[in-house]
Amino acid sequence: MSETAIHPFRIDIPQAGLDDLRDRLTRARWVDEVPGAGWERGVPTSYLRELAAYWAEKFDWRAIEAGLNEYPQFTTEIDGQNIHFLHIRSERADATPLLLIHGWPGTPADFLDLIAPLTAPEDAQTPAFHLVIPTLPGHGFSGRLTETGWHDGKVAGALAALMARLGYDRYGVQGGDHGAFIGPRLAREHAEHVIGVHANALVTFPTGDPADMAALTESEHRRLAAMKEFQDSGSAYMQLAGSRPDTLAQLLADSPVGQLGWIVEKYKEWTDAAHELPEQAIDRDRILTTVTIYWLTDTARSVAHYYYERFHDASMFAPKPKGTVPTGVAVFPTADFAIRRFAERAHNIVHWSEFYSGGHFPALEVPDLLAGDIREFFGALTH
Numbered sequence: 001m002s003e004t005a006i007h008p009f010r011i012d013i014p015q016a017g018l019d020d021l022r023d024r025l026t027r028a029r030w031v032d033e034v035p036g037a038g039w040e041r042g043v044p045t046s047y048l049r050e051l052a053a054y055w056a057e058k059f060d061w062r063a064i065e066a067g068l069n070e071y072p073q074f075t076t077e078i079d080g081q082n083i084h085f086l087h088i089r090s091e092r093a094d095a096t097p098l099l100l101i102h103g104w105p106g107t108p109a110d111f112l113d114l115i116a117p118l119t120a121p122e123d124a125q126t127p128a129f130h131l132v133i134p135t136l137p138g139h140g141f142s143g144r145l146t147e148t149g150w151h152d153g154k155v156a157g158a159l160a161a162l163m164a165r166l167g168y169d170r171y172g173v174q175g176g177d178h179g180a181f182i183g184p185r186l187a188r189e190h191a192e193h194v195i196g197v198h199a200n201a202l203v204t205f206p207t208g209d210p211a212d213m214a215a216l217t218e219s220e221h222r223r224l225a226a227m228k229e230f231q232d233s234g235s236a237y238m239q240l241a242g243s244r245p246d247t248l249a250q251l252l253a254d255s256p257v258g259q260l261g262w263i264v265e266k267y268k269e270w271t272d273a274a275h276e277l278p279e280q281a282i283d284r285d286r287i288l289t290t291v292t293i294y295w296l297t298d299t300a301r302s303v304a305h306y307y308y309e310r311f312h313d314a315s316m317f318a319p320k321p322k323g324t325v326p327t328g329v330a331v332f333p334t335a336d337f338a339i340r341r342f343a344e345r346a347h348n349i350v351h352w353s354e355f356y357s358g359g360h361f362p363a364l365e366v367p368d369l370l371a372g373d374i375r376e377f378f379g380a381l382t383h
Contacts, residue, residue: 004165009073009084011065011141013296018061021256021295025056028257039268043261047277051264051284052257059288068109075142076165078158081150084108084141085134085162090119092128096195096382097168098374099159099186100133103177103201104303105263105290106361107140108133113367118374127379132166134159136178138302140293145302151313152178156186160193169193172378176200177360178306184347187325196326196381198351198374200362201335204342212341219354220339227337234269237262242311245304252300256291259300263291270335270360282364326350328377330370334359351377 033045075084086108089095098118100111111133118129137155138145159182163171172195175183180199187197206213206224216224240248252259264278264287271281278287294300310316328351331338336359340352353373358366 003077006074006076006165009075009141010069011073013061013065017296021292022056024256025052028052028255043265043268048257048261048264051288052260054284055256055260055288055291059285059292061292064109064285064289064292067112071115073141076162078137078161078165079154080146081137081158082143083134083137083158083162084143085132087166088115088119088131088133090128090130092120095119095128095130096378097163097166097171098129098131098378099163099171099173099183100131101159101173101175101179101182102133102136102139103175103179104139104306105266105294106177107290107293108135109286109289109293110361110363114363114371114374117367117371121375127375127382129172129374129378130168132163132168132171134162136182136306138306139299140297142299143297144299145305148305149309150302150305151309151316152181152185153189153313153315156182156189160186160190163193170195172196172198172381174198174374176362181310184323184327187327188320188323191323191325194325196328196350196378198328198330198377200330200332200370201360202329202331202338202343204338204346207342207345215341216339220341223331223337223339226335230335230337237266238307241304241307243308245308246301249301249304252304253298256295259295260291263287263294267361271365272332272357272359273334274357281359282361286364320346323347326381328373329353330355330362330373332358332360332362332366336360351380 030045030049034041071086071088073086075082102110119131121128135142137150137158170193173183173186180202183197183199187194252262267278267282267287271278275281327347327349329338331354333356343349355369358369362370
């Protein structure tokens with residue numbers, strides 16, 4: 001069988017896997033809760049217990065599975081690694097191919113609310129897109145990684161190969177979180193194929209130029225302070241994954257409650273700060289869809305190793321020339337630290353939007369705002 005073959009795929013989780021999940025949830029051993037601590041020391045036990053009970057008794061995986069299977073899904077092998085992806089073609093003859101790249105925690109299900117607005121906009125004058133939505137190698141239905149070395153550059157190369165295999169020579173790229181690293185790298189290393197790259201949660205670093213620092217606006221100073229706060233007190237998860245991924249992976253692979261707490265903490269911390277609880281920003285079943293996919297596919301090790309590979313990739317932060325591909329950036333108010341004057345040192349910024357609601361997961365929190373910004377950016381490049 002050809003290694004370049006593309007195979008239709010349907011999600012079909014054996015019932016034994018769902019029964020095992022429910023059994024583990026009902027037998028969880030719970031820690032005491034620190035009185036009055038709230039969320040300041042992590043996920044409160046009382047909240048986690050209630051969410052785990054909902055997961056075990058009320059969350060309907062079969063309904064989620066059926067909903068996902070309404071979209072055309074496929075798998076293919078690239079560089080020895082299985083890649084799962086959704087491929088939804090627009091009926092519009094003028095549609096632009098667009099690669100959507102999820103982050104962590106995330107899966108292609110993050111983009112479900114973008115599919116109709118991007119593939120079948122009501123206004124014929126609004127740009128339309130053919131969507132390719134991969135599961136990152138080592139995540140979810142792509143399955144576990146079979147070898148080390150899958151850093152951002154190798155992942156970007158695999159996604160470029162996927163687009164070529166689908167017959168797309170020129171296409172756009174959009175991504176946040178991991179996608180905000182992988183998308184610009186794909187554009188830099190495969191510039192002849194990328195029309196433009198749109199990113200949310202783009203990471204920018206101070207240039208060290210005193211003139212740049214002196215020119216920062218009040219909101220940019222707040223963003224820079226928030227980034228330092230994240231580095232000081234919110235990045236332990238990343239440091240652990242980036243330094244001891246196997247240890248972390250074993251903890252997450254053996255406990256669904258551990259996996260739940262590990263992920264839901266990020267939905268709490270990185271969604272719009274106007275919300276007290278994560279499910280006020282993102283539907284509870286959407287949160288549990290992500291957690292369930294990671295649990296059922298047993299990909300905790302591969303997911304943790306993404307950070308290790310990034311931290312140990314010598315080319316990641318090496319000096320490089322400024323990117324040439326047109327780049328658009330959407331900035332949301334929570335857990336998004338991008339500053340334009342810093343971004344312009346590394347990227348060809350031609351579009352910059354700042355929003356007043358939403359957070360790190362705009363495809364889940366404010367899909368209408370994200371879809372509109374994607375259309376505006378690529379519309380200016382293709383029309």
